[in-house]
Amino acid sequence: MASANHPEVAGLLARSHRLGSDPRNTNYAGGNTSAKGTATDPVTGGEVELLWVKGSGGDLGTLRAEGLAALRLDRLHALKDVYPGVEREDEMVAAFDYCLHGKGGAAPSIDTAMHGLVDAAHVDHLHPDSGIALACAADGEKLTAECFGDKVVWVPWRRPGFQLGLDIAAIKEANPQAIGCILGGHGITAWGATSEECEANSLHIIRTAEAFLAEKGRPEPFGPVTEDYEPLPDEERRARAAALAPHVRALASADFPQVGHFTDSETVLDFLSRSEHPRLAALGTSCPDHFLRTKVRPLVLDLPADVPLEQAVARLAELHAEYRAEYRAYYERHAVPGSPAMRGADPAIVLVPGVGMFSFGKDKQTARVAGEFYVNAINVMRGAEAVSSYSPIEESEKFRIEYWELEEAKLRRMPAPKPLATRIALVTGAGSGIGKAIAHRLVAEGACVVVADLDAEKAAVVAEELGGPDKAVAVTVDVTSEEQIAAAFAEAVLAFGGVDLVVNNAGISISKPLLETTAKDWDLQHDIMARGSFLVSREAARVMTAQKLGGDIVYIASKNGVFAGPNNIAYGATKADQAHQVRLLAAELGEHGIRVNGVNPDGVVRGSGIFAGGWGAQRAAVYGVEEEKLGEFYAQRTLLKREVLPEHVANAVFALTGGDLTHTTGLHIPVDAGVAAAFLR
Missing domain, CATH: 3.40.225 (L-fuculose-1-phosphate Aldolase)
Structure with a gap:
């Protein structure tokens, strides 16, 4: 593998980063750069001439030493003597492996010959829009001469490969005044004796082409507005x-x-x-x-x-x-x-x-x-x-x-996709606790996630933790509002194209005896969890049926949906409502390939937003234990004597959606460490 401490490698990486950071110079993961120099042969201790070139894949703007292929120049040039001709030039890519120097590094790309065979210490091959515009013009050769004179040479289209490397090497030798070439239908290649000269030549070609198009171009090249x-x-x-x-x-x-x-x-x-x-x-x-x-x-x-x-x-x-x-x-x-x-x-x-x-x-x-x-x-x-x-x-x-x-x-050579690759999830209440843990697990398994929460700041923090906009986006939503739910799904489909997996997790908990539970308490509890889950599921079904890709809706219900505990009328009744929504929607949405399942947790204290918001203190008072020991209390009343954490609920969500339970719908999975009274019958 190339050493980032080698001066030629360090210079090459710095040049690559400068060129790759400006989209006017090349597109993402497009083009490659190289440098030639000497290094110590670990076998003989003598000096050996090497080519360091960006390998297959990777991006110039973020290139690292391990993204370079290091090849011996003597062996690379020796390939000219065994080259079987353009009809078999693809065989030369495998031959590059026999020119590698040392272990590690990236696989040599198809453009390796261009860099190795051209007689210049430094070579850049880039895909700037301005250069490709000339390369893809009907009279590109004539325009190249008009734009650059004899400093830049036209190379007719040829598919990248060993022959193109030979062609460019010959053109450079025949045109000693040239600093580079326009590759028909493709891009540009520039060279220089030093890294600085090569970079300057690349930028000269790009900026000169930009100025030429601006000065010589006609107005409205795409025609008038329709x-x-x-x-x-x-x-x-x-x-x-x-x-x-x-x-x-x-x-x-x-x-x-x-x-x-x-x-x-x-x-x-x-x-x-x-x-x-x-x-x-x-x-x-x-x-x-x-x-x-x-x-x-x-x-x-x-x-x-x-x-x-x-x-x-x-x-x-x-x-x-x-x-x-x-x-x-x-x-x-x-x-x-x-x-x-x-x-x-x-x-x-x-x-x-x-x-x-x-x-x-x-x-x-x-x-x-x-x-x-x-x-x-x-x-x-x-x-x-x-x-x-x-x-x-x-x-x-x-x-x-x-x-x-x-x-x-x-x-x-690409790695196998993760189980939830291509799946787009929307998780409500994902700014903390169970929802946050679910979001983390889904992203880890390959999904894109919409982090939906009433608390915009918390949602944004979680989305950033998950890797930013290519992995997760944050949306602010009050699940009691039809308008906000519709807006959240609109943001989701604009961010990722659609929604495949929805987790109804948002909730609060009001723990009071019957005679102390007000109608306002009842309405608030049901508005957020029963009504909110219904509204989210309805919007999810609209998107999923339009996509025709099936989907998953998962309700984070509760042990309390089937187990009657004291001082819990509003919360327990709402959870029972959610549990029956699972059955009803599973029956209705199955024809569209949409599976609806539930998870019944219990005693998830650590990291829980609900417990931190006062529910923990209320339940601790009911059971006569200290609040900080509530998790331990819940664990001791279970069959397994284990505390339930948010991650355990996330595991159940993945089990339901990760691809193994493709024929399961209408199911509730208990995640309560074993509460016999809550066994489903």
Whole structure:
């Protein structure tokens, strides 16, 4: 593995971070950088010439030493003598492993040859929007000469690989005045004798291309604004996006469940409002980094923004059927014996004029990045159309990239998904206690979580603990309010595309004898837990039925729903109400694949928001024990003599939703360490 203390490695990492931190220079996980230098051979003790290059995967902005591959230059150059030709160039990737120096480090990427064979100490390969705009213009070669003179050389499209490395090496040798090249349909490569010179050359190419496009480009490259496709007003636009999101996710998840991301950025809305967006979207993206994440083209709704929702949903379903048929035809046109099987025919990008863009992936980060890449593609189209016309690489070449065996091998190396991968959970009362523990367990098992709580500050803290917006978001909700519940679900579907798993956990507890329990006490207790659970479940069912992906609703009920204790009329009756909601909803929602189950905890004192809010003191007084020993008291009255913690309740929620109990609904699981009087009959 490369040592971060080696001066060449340290310089390479610093340069990578500077270049990768600016989205004008390259997209997320796009491009690679390298440096050549000497190090000590651990066997001979002599000096050996090495190449350090960003390995397969990873991101320049956050690159670390272990993300570099270290290869011996003598062995890498020796591969030229055994290169079997472009028809078998994929075999060279496996050969890179025999050039590695030392243990550890990243797997060498397909671009290793470009870095190793070019006669320069430092090489950058980047995917800036400005450079790709020239690379994807119909007359890109002519524009490159006009923009840069002979300082930057045009390289016709060639799929990344060993031959492209040889091509660039030859072009550099034939053009000693050049600082880099524009790679047709792809991006840029720059070089330099020092790390500083290489970085300066990369930035010169990028900034010069930006200035050229700005100065030479025509106004309105996407055409005039189309009145029917103008953005809806902010509030109306977000409401329409939230209403569409579960339906769109259903389409994107026909083959495999997907997590979604929504953006209504100015770039997206402006593109979709212009007359040329249907033509350009149909051409698809070009740069391999783009279409590997966005697929060859998006699905675009072709209706005005203000049509009735039902009409938009119906048209999207029609377009989706057409998209799937066209994608299958695309696959069948280009597949050859030995091609990987078709991975799925659903769109990764869905564009809705006047509303915004939905993007999808195996997790939130993948979905968000797919959307970011399509924004890159919009910028590329704008630049190319401003000075020429947008001309992406041929469809057959896109297929060769998308269904490349090397890409398939990369997918096979991915770790197996966690049990709750692609699941989106909303947990009420998740700012503390049981709800917080449930949220932590669900995220640990791969779910995205909406942390819903009346206390906004606590919810925000938990969401941050869970890893931030790619893992969890916080929403403030009073479960007695239909409006706030609807708003919470709207935020959830805009954040993650939908909701698959809802945990009704929010609650309070009023512990009083019958004669001291007021009607206000009764109403408050039932409003929060009985009525609140009903309202949350109703909104969950609306989203889940629209998604057509099934789902889980879990009620955190209580031992008190089946066990009669003293001085507990309001709380116990409400828990019995929740327990029967489980049975009723399980019977009603089963036809939609929605499972409804419950968990009956007891004596969860430690970390509990309810106990900390006064319930603990009240119950301790009833049982005649000190409040701080209430957990121990509850444990001693159980069969197992064990204290129940929030994490134990979270374990039960995962057991119900993690994939093993696929045929179970209407069940209540006791998590009470064994209370015989509460055994279900």
